[in-house]
Amino acid sequence: MEIPLSNLVGNMLLFMPMAVFLPCLFRPMRKFWLFLLTVTLVFVAVEALQLLLACGSCDVDDVLLNLFGTLSVFGILKIPALQRLLKKLYLLPEEPDAPVVAVPLPEAEQVPTAESDGSQSR
Template sequence: MKLEEYAERVVNRLPCSKWEKQDVKDELMDHLRSMKSELVEEGYGEQQAVSLTIQRFGPTGAISRELSESMPLIDKYFRKWFMTLFFLYVAISSYLLLLSPDRFRRRAFTVEWKQRMIEYGVPQYTHLFQNTKPFQSLVDYVFHYDHYSFGTVMYNLIGNILIFLPLGLFLPLLFLSFQNMHRVFFLTLSASLIIEALQLLLALGSFDVDDLLLNVIGGLIGYGMFRLGAAMIHRRRKSIRFDDDLSATPS
């Protein structure tokens, strides 16, 4: 067996893109050639050095299995596309939560309302767009749903969950340091708190502590989806059969 054929058998069934397989094969060939050169320098013939190199590296199936288990969930060639989707998600979310025309229409109304309340001598009503009592908004939407349109309820309940769901999914998928529920929780909470604070300070919306709760729930659901998907991928990889081949007869 030639070194090229040996390396091809190792990478043939790896669970990754063809480009990643080629990278793994090139790296493996560098190691194989290096060991073969050392054996030739020790006095072995060309064919004998090839055979010994293959024997010392071991069965192709065993190496393939080790490489498969150590590979990331997505290889670097697909990772760049997921990274692009992540930045696109951040841009769209920022637009919807802070920069959309609807936000600036709300800002005009909020600023006018606050000015009126100050002029009328009731400044306490300038805080009408703030809710710092946990579950107050949620209870209101659930038990007094007839006071709101269906779209308003869905936007404020389901929308606040869905807008942060991709964050909990993308973070652990793209960054190893975020494959931890606590880190995803704190980052989701921090991001939601920053957005709520900006909406309040810039009069682009209301500050609602229940929005923080729903945003965090969305992030944790996304993280749960990541864990479920990762478990399925690992299970599939373990089910792949890598046949051992110790043939060392040079061709």
């Protein structure tokens, strides 16, 4: 019973980050039907590669469980109360079409070069 349960939970958890990162990185992925089509194609491709390369096991239930896990997180992230909380924590943009920036990057220091300090080596 332990192996089927770990297989079930593993398949559901494995691709859950896609539900977070795809909509954040690619604006079109915020639309449900495009997201569904994309992740379905990815999961079918993974299973097809397992079949072609004879590594792992190629199962339809893997595709369905991966879809269930990914779509459940996608749906949870669409809950308005959770979206408000994530916006307060600066993990989601205020405007729906704004790019997501979670952590501001520090500015890089400028390294002086021979051309910028006025000296020329001849």
